[in-house]
Amino acid sequence: MAARIYQHVKSNMQSGRARTDRWVLEFEPAEPKRADPLTGWAGSGDTREQVRLGFPTLDAARAYAESQGLDFHVVPAPERRLKLQAYADNFR
Template structure:
């Protein structure tokens, strides 16, 4: 059974303003078997050991080359760009604002 690998660039955490851990590309394997609940302790378990593997690469091309060299089926998920405009706090007090600043 061929396992598919997913190559993607992780997004930053919702509570983080930094860009750490978002510059590298990640190769992760998609689950080959469903998770099950272990009856004694109630923990989630899986027989798929590849789910624990997470490889990082500097570029998308390196990750693709690795997957092709190892004969892995893969899919690339392109990163989504943020849809917001980054402005600084000092922009609120510019003298040439489009709308006057009021309290």
Template sequence: MPAKIYRPARTAMQQGQAKTHEWVLEFEQAAPRKIDPVFGYTSSTDTLQQVKLKFETQEEAEDYARRHGIAYRVMQPKESTRKAVSYSDNFRSDRAQPWTH
């Protein structure tokens, strides 16, 4: 059963970097999900989809996968670039586009 090792990105609802410094080992989907015709909930026979292991470093996650014989792939995180934005830039006289309501 293959797994992926990645560092989660921050959610769109948060400004900070909370929960983005740990590495996660998550198993790939092995069996398709099915919709129950009576109740309408989604189910699967694959219980490994529910497992999400967290590690401090990428090396720890890789070592765990090797020790337990888990095939894995590492997804490197994309570092975000921080843009210096100032509120006063909205009112500059040399602004590229005019500021209007």
């Protein structure tokens, strides 16, 4: 079983950085999604895809994955880039 460990990032619609310090362990999809013949929605029979485990630190997430014998890789969080802009720039 393969898993990925990543850190939540702030979405563009958020102003604060709440819960961005948490680490998440998520399982890789075991089978591709296919269209349901009745509804046309995409889905699969893999229920592990619905499981997300949260951890306070990267070390805790790694320790859990190693204790469960999971193959995992860590996805590094993108660096934060600040776009400093003055209100007066709107009127130039």
